[in-house]
Amino acid sequence: MASPARQIADHQAPAPFLTLTDELLEDIFFRLPAPTDLARASAACISFRRIITDRSFLRRFRVVHPPPLLGFAAYEGFLPAQPPHPSAPLGDALAGAADFSYSFVPTGRWNTPWHPRDVRQGRVVLECTPECELAFDYYDIVYLKHLELAVCDPLSRRYRLLPRIP
Template sequence: MEILLRLDSPTWLVRAAAVCRRWLRRASDPAFLGRFRALCPPRILGLHVQSGSCAPRFLAVPQPLDLAAASRRALQVLTPSVGTHRFRSAYLWDCRNGRLLVKIYDWPDGVYIVRSLLNQVPDVTLPAPPEPNEFFKGCRSKRMLLLEDDGDVTSCLSLTLSIDAPEVLAEFSILQSGVWGILQRAEIELEMVSGEGLPLQIMHSQKLVVGKKLYMLTYKFILALDLSTNSFFIVNLPDGPGNNTLSHAEQSGLYLINVREFELRIWYVAMCLVSYVM
């Protein structure tokens, strides 16, 4: 087993497992795979960049030879001539676990597709999401986010935020097995100082879905929406307002990353207790 743990990539592990049945049994053991993943975490192939109205671009990260093919595939999926649809006029909504959620504007009303970064499979066109309630004053924004891939690559969240300070209204629906669920609603009244930019912050905030919860990062706190109970709650920042960003954790939960001058601080936000671990 120690020999297999010294391999530095999953590609070499697959090749080693083909050597003999004994190594195959070792490489298939869940306990071994847990140790191997801890020593060889998933690699970042690159970054997808969306700048204004320009087509999304993929910036590849240098890779060893055994991952070069996967990196080339990720680079090709955003070129205009590859795939079922062209990206001449498109917006990249989300990227998660090797899947891209893209809105194509070349069609009369626009269409959402899910595209695989690593597998040579056709694009999956999503049905149009349900329309939100039109009778609401204030500012409004729409967002589409991919959910965790539990065997359904098209599973995603359609969210419409409407804000008429101090009230925040969320209308959302979840796509599962190709069918949109009933439009759900959640409301919260926030404490806001007259003239502050919190409503605009919420509209354009970074948004992450972890499990059945949606997290929206503002400069004052994290506004969270529980998709299973249709309710909002607030997660206070551990060190007050600052230059923060959110990132998915490998298993569950998320990371809060703070930059202050030359200091980088990372907190793990545990979902079960909504608490921080630095």
């Protein structure tokens, strides 16, 4: 039995926007309102992807469209942006997709959980310290040499342990 032939539109006018110059396509992509729109466009076709993933283009795009605030990686876990903040749906999606308990980072020298210390562009600096009284001022009781540090990406669940401070 003949398999159904794949429909090939016989040479209708080729899609005009496939033949635009890189410069004009960049101008169009610059006007996309959100990084998610840019990501989707990059998956739509090979030449879009080549233009959008170009580092200098991305750098310029970020200047105009700073990455949206999705939430806070707090001591107690991830606190996603709440409505009516425009990032609320994306923040929720991130909370579901990423691991903010950092269970993918192996336990450090101390048998205490990892806690976020700082966050930059989606990367979290984690610290792990000896058991201590929360009532004391942090810096009075944790010696730098006892501090364990790691950097991780809670979304891709990749991490890197940092060398100990001598």
